[in-house]
Amino acid sequence: MRWLPLSLSLLAVAAPCAAETALNVTYLRLETPPVPVLSNLDPIPEDDGIAGAKLGQSDNATTGRFLGQSYNLTVESVPPGGDIAAAAKTALAASPFLILDAEAAAVLTVADLPEAKGALILSVAAPDTRLRDADCRANVLHTGASFDMRADALMQVLLTKRWTKLALITGPHQADKDWGAALRAATTKFGLDLVADKNWTERADLRRSASSEVSLFTQDLPDHDVLLIADESDDFARYVAYNTWLPRPVAGSEGMVPAGWSPTLEQWGAVQLQDRFKEGAARPMRPRDYAAWVAMRTLGEALTRAGSTDPGVLRSYVLSDEFELDGFKGRPLSYRNWNGELRQPIPVAQPRALVTLAPVEGVLHEYNELDTLGRDRGESACRAFGETQ
């Protein structure tokens, strides 16, 4: 920070606001109990999400020093089962700006607190469709990609390839089931053919027996082009690829995966963001990091353009047609004014390269092709944002 006073004194002539404006943000996390998984290869980083928010804060601060703005980020992490409401009350007493890294039920608990009225909450870790639908809240914006958006992105890619006969295996956890439901719904939305729908039941340690177990498990599937796997816990899907009865590509939670962010993104300046992130976090950027980075940058961009630290003013600006954010995915990011969800392209990638960035070429929309991903205006039951139809 040593250059800060220097730069400010140089810039005083040009800075539009002479007084320092400070924006304080709390990153509030409700930790989730760990789900036991078969492989030890890919532990979830301790700072998943937090590292993205920190980069967003640093990016905002670099811009802010030219404009007399400073950004402060406080991180609070509540252990599994802890009192998220109490932590949220404390945070909201300090600042109305909250980045919330918590599952759907906790998001609603926090959003419905009397203290949260008029606050601006950015949810980064609840992909549930219901929060963009009937359970939406006017004080919550969503920067994390929903199950719907991801499923729609994948189906667009499969449709373009004419790989339209699909089989689905769904894991036992609630998140697996929700992801499976989104995939199922997206096959209907885009007119693909779901020829088989199975639940994962194997209890064996697949590290030792994947070739025989998975082969047997997939033997009775009718012929299909692609095998979809819904395994949000990252438990068994990795053992399915290349062990299937038929030689078929896998997609969903393994193989070709749609996500809010992918380390394979290089175009559209993305490599700059990847490099900046790696420099600070010493690991690749994950989807939750990206969602948190976008959340911080949203607040920074809104303050820079709207020139206010009032949460109501910033919310209105963010939901207006004026707002746009460069998210390193080739198209400007904005927010849907009917449910507060970030409008964003979704990379569909395999582990070593991007396959396609959805929306794919040829998918058309009356207003914005990005609205072919997730709950469109006419599809959402959200009414908390007013009657925007």
Added chain:
Amino acid sequence: MKHLILAASVLAGPAFGAEIWVTNEKDDTISVIDVDTLEVTRTIPTGERPRGITFSKDYSKVYICASDSNAVQVMDPVSGEILYDLPSGADPEQFVLHPDDRHLWIANEDDAVTTVVDTVERKVVAQIDVGIEPEGMAVSPDGKIVVTTSETTNMAHWIDTTTHQIIANTLVDSRPRHAEFTDDNARLWVSSEIGGTVTVFDTATKAELAKIRFAITGVNDDLVQPVGFEFTPDGKTAFVALGPSNHVAVVNMETFEVESYILVGRRVWHMAFSPDHSQLFTTNGVSGDVTVIDVASREPIKTIKVGRFPWGAATRP
């Protein structure tokens, strides 16, 4: 270095007519196009990821931003041989040569600084903190002001070339990519790739004079992404490359109206005029080619295959 010497000896063909030099970002080469025949006559190896390219005033040297080699390379345009590297700071992406023909002003994309290099002494004179991901570089024709645009900070930073201090910061729309002063010093143009606009500033007051927007029938607005642009020498017409919309816009510089759109190759980046300004050569990153536009009729007349991801372009008369 042995391949360089080999290449130079093989490729040092006769250099008679005017040429357009194009950097191929993903091939680590330069494609040299003969303006008379509209053919590639030479392909010259460079450092890694060549992007910005410019000639010295007397055309005896060509400067190349070799971004991933973290150097500005100085090449003999006759032999195609790299003479030496200049210190440049990390990841040089784009630069301008000051009218003094001596100082290069370089945007260091990864480090959020602008570096000033003395090409004679071959040393860094100054580094100036700017916003995140500096890219566009412009110098006023009178040499008094250099502008750096920063892609994530979304600003044009106005730097006094004598004191090396920032004298103003002006906000533009998302992801500014390119900046140019008009020949009369009066105006600064800045393109915003993600914002989809070009902002025109008054140089004296640094106030925004106009914002130019683009709309192409049948192309989603999100894909209309202004990047490089060039002015005709009479100061009347600007050609603006619109990235993945695969079009170049023709803009009236007095009224700021868009007069027409010209279809070119995929993801058009930068451009250069032939020495007589009758033709304009655009680099098309994704299709890996160069479109030649007839300036008078505003029609594309030829596509020339070059290397992978052509980026910068410069004219050698």
